[in-house]
Amino acid sequence: MARGVNKVILIGNLGQDPDTRYTPNGNAVVNLNLATDESYKDRQTGQMVPKTEWHRIVLFGKVAEVAGQYLRKGSKVYIEGKLQTRKWQGQDGQDRYTTEVVVDINGQMQMLDSRGDGGGMNQGAPAGRPQQSNYNAPAAPQGNPQQQSGGYNQPSQGSMPEPVDDFDDDIPF
Amino acid sequence: MARGVNKVILIGNLGQDPDTRYTPNGNAVVNLNLATDESYKDRQTGQMVPKTEWHRIVLFGKVAEVAGQYLRKGSKVYIEGKLQTRKWQGQDGQDRYTTEVVVDINGQMQMLDSRGDGGGMNQGAPAGRPQQSNYNAPAAPQGNPQQQSGGYNQPSQGSMPEPVDDFDDDIPF
Amino acid sequence: MARGVNKVILIGNLGQDPDTRYTPNGNAVVNLNLATDESYKDRQTGQMVPKTEWHRIVLFGKVAEVAGQYLRKGSKVYIEGKLQTRKWQGQDGQDRYTTEVVVDINGQMQMLDSRGDGGGMNQGAPAGRPQQSNYNAPAAPQGNPQQQSGGYNQPSQGSMPEPVDDFDDDIPF
Amino acid sequence: MARGVNKVILIGNLGQDPDTRYTPNGNAVVNLNLATDESYKDRQTGQMVPKTEWHRIVLFGKVAEVAGQYLRKGSKVYIEGKLQTRKWQGQDGQDRYTTEVVVDINGQMQMLDSRGDGGGMNQGAPAGRPQQSNYNAPAAPQGNPQQQSGGYNQPSQGSMPEPVDDFDDDIPF
DNA sequence: TTTT
DNA sequence: TTTT
Numbered sequence: 258m259a260r261g262v263n264k265v266i267l268i269g270n271l272g273q274d275p276d277t278r279y280t281p282n283g284n285a286v287v288n289l290n291l292a293t294d295e296s297y298k299d300r301q302t303g304q305m306v307p308k309t310e311w312h313r314i315v316l317f318g319k320v321a322e323v324a325g326q327y328l329r330k331g332s333k334v335y336i337e338g339k340l341q342t343r344k345w346q347g348q349d350g351q352d353r354y355t356t357e358v359v360v361d362i363n364g365q366m367q368m369l370d371s372r373g374d375g376g377g378m379n380q381g382a383p384a385g386r387p388q389q390s391n392y393n394a395p396a397a398p399q400g401n402p403q404q405q406s407g408g409y410n411q412p413s414q415g416s417m418p419e420p421v422d423d424f425d426d427d428i429p430f
Numbered sequence: 431m432a433r434g435v436n437k438v439i440l441i442g443n444l445g446q447d448p449d450t451r452y453t454p455n456g457n458a459v460v461n462l463n464l465a466t467d468e469s470y471k472d473r474q475t476g477q478m479v480p481k482t483e484w485h486r487i488v489l490f491g492k493v494a495e496v497a498g499q500y501l502r503k504g505s506k507v508y509i510e511g512k513l514q515t516r517k518w519q520g521q522d523g524q525d526r527y528t529t530e531v532v533v534d535i536n537g538q539m540q541m542l543d544s545r546g547d548g549g550g551m552n553q554g555a556p557a558g559r560p561q562q563s564n565y566n567a568p569a570a571p572q573g574n575p576q577q578q579s580g581g582y583n584q585p586s587q588g589s590m591p592e593p594v595d596d597f598d599d600d601i602p603f
Numbered sequence: 604m605a606r607g608v609n610k611v612i613l614i615g616n617l618g619q620d621p622d623t624r625y626t627p628n629g630n631a632v633v634n635l636n637l638a639t640d641e642s643y644k645d646r647q648t649g650q651m652v653p654k655t656e657w658h659r660i661v662l663f664g665k666v667a668e669v670a671g672q673y674l675r676k677g678s679k680v681y682i683e684g685k686l687q688t689r690k691w692q693g694q695d696g697q698d699r700y701t702t703e704v705v706v707d708i709n710g711q712m713q714m715l716d717s718r719g720d721g722g723g724m725n726q727g728a729p730a731g732r733p734q735q736s737n738y739n740a741p742a743a744p745q746g747n748p749q750q751q752s753g754g755y756n757q758p759s760q761g762s763m764p765e766p767v768d769d770f771d772d773d774i775p776f
Numbered sequence: 777m778a779r780g781v782n783k784v785i786l787i788g789n790l791g792q793d794p795d796t797r798y799t800p801n802g803n804a805v806v807n808l809n810l811a812t813d814e815s816y817k818d819r820q821t822g823q824m825v826p827k828t829e830w831h832r833i834v835l836f837g838k839v840a841e842v843a844g845q846y847l848r849k850g851s852k853v854y855i856e857g858k859l860q861t862r863k864w865q866g867q868d869g870q871d872r873y874t875t876e877v878v879v880d881i882n883g884q885m886q887m888l889d890s891r892g893d894g895g896g897m898n899q900g901a902p903a904g905r906p907q908q909s910n911y912n913a914p915a916a917p918q919g920n921p922q923q924q925s926g927g928y929n930q931p932s933q934g935s936m937p938e939p940v941d942d943f944d945d946d947i948p949f
Numbered sequence: 950t951t952t953t
Numbered sequence: 954t955t956t957t
Contacts, residue, residue, distance in 0.1 A: 272950030791954030
């Protein structure tokens, strides 16, 4: 239920392979870094200047499993989710905020191609092995705080904790 | 032009009066703090738990002027804009990131009522005087970083700089 | 599941009270006539010309019950649904098509006020009695075909049949 | 300007090549037939049943030119526009209504691939010759009324007139 | 870090 | 009439 509207719609390409983790109950949580491109006319030069915006996407439940399995660096994807800002403590003890686009059972994810980055033509075919990095988070992308935490759900001061979802962890979506 | 899609749609209420500033060229730039409400079922208690998400909105051009003039704390509003993340330096010299919903000529703002917070019934009527705080930013609401900068376009290290828009500052939207 | 995206987002006002009907299984099906206003500059006169677009909305399940109970002629409402075109036979035996915005469990309905048309101030309060017209449909508003059918689920040639939803009629949404 | 919200977002595939026409002033007007796919669970069989919805899209201005040039039967496309219902007279003199998704300067069109239907790999490359049928309208697709009119802007009773846009015809978008 |  |  909602007494408001909170909706985000994005189409862009993945800057890297999905980062798949699992909750203690075995539910997938997938992070994506999504680039949306825009260009605008520079008033000095009159030239069109490309501009890339990077978005941090978090998927839960079944849509997370599909994303983790089929999406790869470079994949074009449609995302429908909601904005959520999480508070966490930096190593200096100060508050930090990270805004993410959360895709849960109310959201949507549509693969618009399935190209991996190996140059392969695996159109519509699942990648061999879903990437899973439960122990070693990748370096954070531009525009997002460093992610140095250990396993999912073990945030600690001085690192960015993982997102939590509103839904019951025991019941798969 | 865009080779991607970057769209945010929100309906919520203002947590405080709009913060109106002006660029050197006299164009309005308005910041809003918008709350969207949601509720979800707590799995322990089975109760519905209300949850408020706060969004930082930045309006440019004509829509900014209208927002600054007619919106007030408590106003219900429809916002259509795009996600944008800005990088700035904290007082400790470290990088910080703030994600905002930018409403420019491609976006939309719809007043869904015009209630001020004084309990007045100025339904559909303009507020007496548009609030303008070019010298003293209000404290940030829950879920958003503190805003301690001075006037618009004078960011300094240790404070959060103001957003900049892609559009020609001299040409009103 | 969907391999495409089909989404409609509207904010407007009801041209008349909701038309509530029930399936044989007791599920509510509500029809709304929603007006969205726009204005554009006439190139002859240079004047802004108002233009109203009428939309036929069909709600199913729980959201239908809420709509039927709380919405009234004049109510402002947010609608999120999908486009659906139904084929039916006119009295002359020829095919007709009606496009509707369908709001089911994947959609959303948000009351933006609860004004009835009696000029009452029942803000946020339920109307006394949900209107139900299972036997006598109101005349269609501007921009929509006449609705002359009998009870729900008894379409006949020469009238516009009622919409059907994809979902199991026995299981409430 | 708008005092309401009227927005449609679609991702689907073209059922046929675009139909490009020109106004007397030389502005392109392009019609698309777009299929969006969905599937739902049949309650009798428990099977997933595919369901296709067809949409009539009308593009104006620059986005129309791009669509006419680069899209082909089978192309996947993102459409953002508004709902509009047009009234016209059937050959029997009776009123008919056709609902379209209008994409003008406020809308958006994104090619999600550029595949033509000849099986060619013209990825991102313009098709040899933009289809133009100013004299001979194609048979109407399923889910849409027959289109039997002559050239653009010469509707007559007994046929479905072409759509008109709110914008000044002389000024390219 | 993506894509065209 | 499309697509996977």
